[in-house]
Amino acid sequence: MKPLTDYGFPLAVIAGLVALWEVLCRMVRIPVWLLPAPSAIVRDTWTWADRIPGHLWVTFYETVGGFAVSVLVGVPLAIAIVYSPLMRRVLYPILLVVQSVPKVALAPLFLIWIGYGPKSNILIAAIVAFFPMVVNTAAGLESVEPDLLQLTHALQASALRVFWKVRLPWALPHIFSGMKVAMSLAVIGAVVGEFVGSDRGLGYLILTASSNMNTAIVFGVMAVLSALGMVVFWAVCLAERLACPWYLPPDGGAQ
């Protein structure tokens, strides 16, 4: 555990900024539809408390669903790229083209193809998230020490064993880095999908509230959304700790 003072100072700064915001709103009399005070945000959001959980659940499973699809598609694609020079030549240009299209622009297209609702939002989340999954996994699989591969070559080990016992575990920290980025992007993808076409989810809630000039609710739902983002991100970090306890992140770790 880090000493409490490591958290104390950042927390104090944040608390100070929120207090400053509150004081400014009250003193300058900023209109509530422009910038509500923190106290107003909490109060107004509380009145919507019964509506938020349902929408939160929708955004949550769109995010996690999109993330899962990006992992399930991204990891095998990366394996194909690493193991087959032909697949690399075929797939990389396609991936680059897909990556260079602004994903938000694809959302209306999915709306036409798949229709309104969570399914197309999951797909948008997945397509936003899967590129870093592919790139990181491929980089991880290729980062194996050449000497180690030379050793397995000398021992005439089967490619399958080398994959399961060397390459994949070696790539795990990279795969988890990819997952962290993918999870953060999946939240964005899900909300973008809800903006474009949905009658459920936190994105939809923000859109509804803002069209009613209910700025306090917009802020409140945004806070819920960022809490969701932090929780799912943290879940990936926890999974990483469990899956590769031997790995110490470059930024120090516990010792």
Next chain:
Amino acid sequence: MPALIGLEGVTKRFTSRAGESVTAVEGVSLEIESDQFVTVVGASGCGKSTLLKLIGALLPPTEGRVLRGGRPVQGPSRDVGIVFQSPVLLPWRSALDNVLFPIEIMGWPVGKYRAEADRLIELVGLQGFEQSLPRELSGGMQQRVSICRALIHDPPLLLMDEPFGALDAMTREELGLELLRVWSERRKTVVFVTHSIAEAILLADRVVVMTPRPGRIVTTVSITLPRPRTLEMEFSEEFKGYAKLVRDALGSTKGARP
């Protein structure tokens, strides 16, 4: 009886990124007897590592033949153990499981080799660290684990590519003597690449001296210092004589080929 390893006029050329042909090893002939400890000494880039890979049949020669027991070798064979400059252990495996890695990757029954792994770990003085992860071990300890890993399937040929090159001088000497002790108990043919003249002489039955561009063997020196070897031997006249021989051989082409 034919020598365990025979190289006959072996040349190895690589094509560089720019498309030029680079000769790493040229016209090398060498015989290595069973259970001999042979060191290869030379400056960086003289083709020592390439020679080692040719001996281990990890690389095919461009010209010439590589023989094992009098027969030409076709490809890599499992009867070599390899130790690299860096220990390259699997970071998620304990020391014991790293030692057993070759057995597992070859699909052999791991249980049968458990006892041998324990014996090897004890032989290099790592008992008590069987369950430690590589990151919990010092560089010298990690290299000890990688030596055990190279010996676990009892290969007759042990290839070592500057195995102590990344260690500090004291650990390096200590590990060198330890390697000799292990070798005296587990007789193998050892080919050991180094750029340290003292290390090459102290360990070897025979020192192969190489010079770069292209990599050639200039001479081989038989070392008849008594075994077991000790660090004190480095101060003997005999040792100094060998060192001068090797040093002169290393320098012999310097003037001619800048």
